[in-house]
Amino acid sequence: MKEKKYPFTPIGVGEKITDLYISPLPEIEAEAVAVSSNFCGWLTNNFDLSAEQISYLQSLGEDFATENGNDLAFAFRNRLAVTLTKGDISVRTSKFIRKEKSVSTVSEPEKETVVSGDINYFIS
Numbered sequence: 001m002k003e004k005k006y007p008f009t010p011i012g013v014g015e016k017i018t019d020l021y022i023s024p025l026p027e028i029e030a031e032a033v034a035v036s037s038n039f040c041g042w043l044t045n046n047f048d049l050s051a052e053q054i055s056y057l058q059s060l061g062e063d064f065a066t067e068n069g070n071d072l073a074f075a076f077r078n079r080l081a082v083t084l085t086k087g088d089i090s091v092r093t094s095k096f097i098r099k100e101k102s103v104s105t106v107s108e109p110e111k112e113t114v115v116s117g118d119i120n121y122f123i124s
Contacts, residue, residue, distance in 0.1 A: 008047040013084040013121075016046060021079050032073035039069030056095065071101060071119055078115040087124025098122040 004019075006012035020031055035042040040057050043049065049057070075082050080103065103117035 003045075005048045006046060008043075008049055008053065008084075010084050010086065012047065013082065017082050020076065028076055028079075032076040035076065036069040036073035039065040039072070042069070060097070068099070071099070074103075075119050080115070081118035081120075083118065083120045085120065085122045087122065096124065098124075 006016045020028060023031075031042075034045075040054075043057060044054055072082065074080070099119065099121055101117065101119045103115065106114045
């Protein structure tokens with residue numbers, strides 16, 4: 001993929017996903033491998049994040065990074081919707097991230113598996 005950084009906003013995430021999904025399959029696979037092997041690095045390479053955001057992201061730990069990297073790689077490979085919603089952090093005493101995913105697969109002998117669904121991130 002091109003070395004473009006997107007704003008870390010709902011619109012920026014939407015633009016990144018749209019640009020990714022119109023790419024050739026080898027580029028989508030390269031992004032899937034990159035996000036699954038280094039989730040935090042992939043985010044910082046693809047989105048404009050402040051030093052505070054990077055520090056917060058790293059503080060969430062390796063389990064968070066591994067799980068989300070694998071989830072996003074699966075979403076990319078299957079062209080699932082990925083969204084970001086940001087709430088008003090000022091009304092909370094701490095920041096949190098909630099992920100909701102809904103994935104459906106249909107498998108039949110001698111037919112290609114059909115995958116549908118989405119992953120939605122909520123930050124508030």
